Amino acid sequence: MPSIGAFLVYGLYLASFLGSAAAAPLPGGDPSETSRRSCNVIKRKEWRTLSDSQKKSYIKAVKCIQAKPAIAKATIPNSVSRFDDFQGVHIQQTFLIHFVGHFLAWHRYYVATYEKALREECGYQGAQPYWDWTLDADNFLESPLWDPDTGFGGNGATIPPDGSPIAVPGATGGGCVTNGPFVDMRLHIGPGASLNATSRCLRRGFSPFIAQTFSNTAKVNNALAQPDFGWFNKVVEGETNFQNAGIHGGGHFSVGGEAGDLFSSPGEPVFYLHHANLDRVYWKWQSMNLPARLSDISGPVTMMGPITGPNVTLSFPIDLGPLAPRVTVKDLMDIEGSKKGTGVLCYTYEE
Numbered sequence: 001m002p003s004i005g006a007f008l009v010y011g012l013y014l015a016s017f018l019g020s021a022a023a024a025p026l027p028g029g030d031p032s033e034t035s036r037r038s039c040n041v042i043k044r045k046e047w048r049t050l051s052d053s054q055k056k057s058y059i060k061a062v063k064c065i066q067a068k069p070a071i072a073k074a075t076i077p078n079s080v081s082r083f084d085d086f087q088g089v090h091i092q093q094t095f096l097i098h099f100v101g102h103f104l105a106w107h108r109y110y111v112a113t114y115e116k117a118l119r120e121e122c123g124y125q126g127a128q129p130y131w132d133w134t135l136d137a138d139n140f141l142e143s144p145l146w147d148p149d150t151g152f153g154g155n156g157a158t159i160p161p162d163g164s165p166i167a168v169p170g171a172t173g174g175g176c177v178t179n180g181p182f183v184d185m186r187l188h189i190g191p192g193a194s195l196n197a198t199s200r201c202l203r204r205g206f207s208p209f210i211a212q213t214f215s216n217t218a219k220v221n222n223a224l225a226q227p228d229f230g231w232f233n234k235v236v237e238g239e240t241n242f243q244n245a246g247i248h249g250g251g252h253f254s255v256g257g258e259a260g261d262l263f264s265s266p267g268e269p270v271f272y273l274h275h276a277n278l279d280r281v282y283w284k285w286q287s288m289n290l291p292a293r294l295s296d297i298s299g300p301v302t303m304m305g306p307i308t309g310p311n312v313t314l315s316f317p318i319d320l321g322p323l324a325p326r327v328t329v330k331d332l333m334d335i336e337g338s339k340k341g342t343g344v345l346c347y348t349y350e351e
């Protein structure tokens with residue numbers, strides 16, 4: 001079967017400027033100042049527990065952020081909207097933030113920054129919802145997420161071969177979404193590592209097989225059973241193949257299309273619900289032994305780097321470029337760190 005590794009080659013030319021991404025000027029001033037502000041902890045809920053009107057408010061906020069003009073044009077010239085800004089930063093940093101020790105910390109900060117943008121720039125009153133894909137693992141197509149009226153719309157149109165850049169086992173669809181709120185959505189950058197101007201539809205290629213195989217409760221429990229962060233992270237990210245993928249890959253490749261693109265997957269609005277759930281599993285694992293696990297961090301500094309180190313530490317910088325102030329892994333270890341004065345985050349999970 002094709003490996004994700006082969007697909008990584010797709011964007012190797014990026015490597016030349018990835019180093020400079022870390023040096024980009026950052027707005028917002030001293031993050032420790034932000035962390036000292038008072039904080040009202042908001043509660044993230046599972047998508048299907050929201051009322052129809054809460055669901056609609058969330059979708060409305062996503063459409064709002066997709067209509068707000070970009071602020072990151074200096075580093076992502078073809079970004080049109082604030083939504084594109086987020087996608088562009090992920091594309092730029094793809095090789096810096098996956099299969100590394102700070103994978104979960106980076107994506108934790110990234111989703112929280114998106115949540116903040118929805119709330120502060122688009123008047124969204126709720127918290128970032130999450131998608132507990134274990135609830136849909138055996139009945140993927142029936143997930144309330146795909147409802148055209150109260151969800152994100154359904155599968156992409158059928159186009160053989162599957163429209164995702166790698167052949168995903170069990171994939172269907174692959175073309176543009178055919179119903180729901182994102183049927184007319186345009187993506188302005190991507191796919192893959194491309195930051196060139198484009199105008200693309202939102203593609204999906206549902207694979208119920210991937211959902212059933214990798215997004216189930218046993219897989220989550222296996223991750224939760226890991227004794228230290230190094231193992232937890234390895235199990236969550238899994239291998240770069242479809243035999244031993246992790247729950248991270250499960251969420252991405254079950255939706256497929258844009259979501260199955262390692263670089264430009266945040267072009268899929270459901271990306272943020274998937275990564276919120278991954279973050280929730282991470283927080284669950286931390287909460288099983290919080291005193292120790294608020295400071296347990298390890299893993300390679302560079303993508304798939306040597307297991308002998310160097311390892312990521314609490315002082316490792318986390319950089320979202322023009323999206324947010326630079327922080328460290330330490331600032332992101334506690335999802336309520338802002339309230340406690342130990343970090344920059346201020347949310348929690350229902351259940």
Ligand SMILES: *[C@@H]1O[C@H](CO)[C@@H](O)[C@H](O)[C@H]1NC(C)=O
Nearest residue numbers: 190191192193194195196197
């Ligand atoms: C982006 O545009 C440049 C200049 O037109 C072109 O050389 C390059 O191949 C394009 N890259 C991709 C990935 O399409």
Ligand SMILES: *[C@@H]1O[C@H](CO)[C@@H](O)[C@H](O)[C@H]1NC(C)=O
Nearest residue numbers: 230298299307308309310311
């Ligand atoms: C990095 O972490 C691994 C796994 O926990 C450990 O075996 C190794 O000694 C560490 N390397 C350094 C340089 O700390």
Ligand SMILES: [Cu+2]
Nearest residue numbers: 090097098107
């Ligand atoms: Cu990612």
